[in-house]
Amino acid sequence: MxxxxxxxxxxxxxxxxxxxxNLALTGPLMSMIVNAGLVLAGVAGLFMAAQGLKAGPxxxxxxxxxxxxxxxxxxxxxxxxxxxxxxRERAVATSAGAxxxxxxxVLIGVWFMLLGAFADQGMWSPKAPEEWHALGFFVIGLxxxxxxxxxxxxTPAYSGDLMDED
Numbered sequence: 001m002x003x004x005x006x007x008x009x010x011x012x013x014x015x016x017x018x019x020x021x022n023l024a025l026t027g028p029l030m031s032m033i034v035n036a037g038l039v040l041a042g043v044a045g046l047f048m049a050a051q052g053l054k055a056g057p058x059x060x061x062x063x064x065x066x067x068x069x070x071x072x073x074x075x076x077x078x079x080x081x082x083x084x085x086x087x088r089e090r091a092v093a094t095s096a097g098a099x100x101x102x103x104x105x106v107l108i109g110v111w112f113m114l115l116g117a118f119a120d121q122g123m124w125s126p127k128a129p130e131e132w133h134a135l136g137f138f139v140i141g142l143x144x145x146x147x148x149x150x151x152x153x154x155t156p157a158y159s160g161d162l163m164d165e166d
Contacts, residue, residue: 031152034070035145038063042141049134050124057134064141071148092154100147104139 042063049056085093115123126132 028152028155031070031074032149035067035148035152038067038070039142039145042138042145046134046138049131054130057130057137060134060137060141064137064144067141067144067148071144074148092151096147096151096154099150100143100145103146104143107142108139
């Protein structure tokens, strides 16, 4: 059977390929995917440190560094380092920073509350210096990653088209 109407899938693929900004890692959707992967890498690093592996703090540190590098790349790519951000960009940055900080503090608070209740039953808490390093890198990285996800969530989907028209 043959379709006589427009093929919307090929039109969408053509639209994505025509604008390289949509395929880059700096778009809102890809930014959320990359930072979600970095959250998983940070959790894996924390888990590795809890198991006593020496690579755990390195993995958590790498996730933190890649999150900060990704946010810098997005800012440079979108041109906010060369010019002053407008009101919307400042509002998005402030709101995303508040969301990232708040969620990280809530998650750490829940962990401490559970640690108080279940510490005798084998719940993990850092004891060695490497475990404390991994936990610190994880907390800083989680704050950056949640902030990046919140900023990408608040960025309108059509922002790439607006930037291409400049």
